[in-house]
Amino acid sequence: MKKIEAIIQPFKLEDVKEALKAIGVDGLTITEARGHGRQKGHKEVYRGMEYEVDLLPKIRLETVIPDSRLDEITRAIASAARTGKLGDGKIFVYDVLDAIRIRNDDTGEAAL
Ligand SMILES: Nc1ncnc2c1ncn2[C@@H]1O[C@H](COP(=O)(O)OP(=O)(O)OP(=O)(O)O)[C@@H](O)[C@H]1O
Numbered sequence: 525m526k527k528i529e530a531i532i533q534p535f536k537l538e539d540v541k542e543a544l545k546a547i548g549v550d551g552l553t554i555t556e557a558r559g560h561g562r563q564k565g566h567k568e569v570y571r572g573m574e575y576e577v578d579l580l581p582k583i584r585l586e587t588v589i590p591d592s593r594l595d596e597i598t599r600a601i602a603s604a605a606r607t608g609k610l611g612d613g614k615i616f617v618y619d620v621l622d623a624i625r626i627r628n629d630d631t632g633e634a635a636l
Pocket residue numbers: 531558559560561562563580582609610611612613614
């Protein structure tokens with residue numbers, strides 16, 4: 525199993541959720557996050573003062589999936605989240621040792 529962690533623009537969340545639903549990805553977790561990439565955020569003016577806004581709002585979407593679906597699912601996320609502009613986000617992939625469904629002790633891919 526793999527865990528996909530996608531950091532995306534908040535306004536792309538609905539598109540990404542729809543894309544995942546369309547290909548039958550059932551389980552996912554969303555967290556509101558803040559971060560920066562290579563441009564290190566940007567400056568914003570508020571009430572005449574310039575503020576350093578170095579951590580921009582992002583959404584972290586996590587889903588644990590069978591190894592066999594990794595390419596399909598990362599491609600679906602990337603194409604739904606892409607605008608082609610700076611700050612579109614990033615996808616990280618992790619190995620997952622195990623999963624356990626608490627209700628009935630299903631393990632491994634059966635628990636997904
Ligand atoms: N190396 C990283 N480690 C952890 N989080 C990251 C990393 N790079 C980017 N992120 C997260 O992804 C968000 C979006 O990053 P972003 O798309 O701006 O990356 P980038 O490398 O600057 O690419 P681009 O040049 O296309 O903007 C960041 O705000 C941060 O939350």
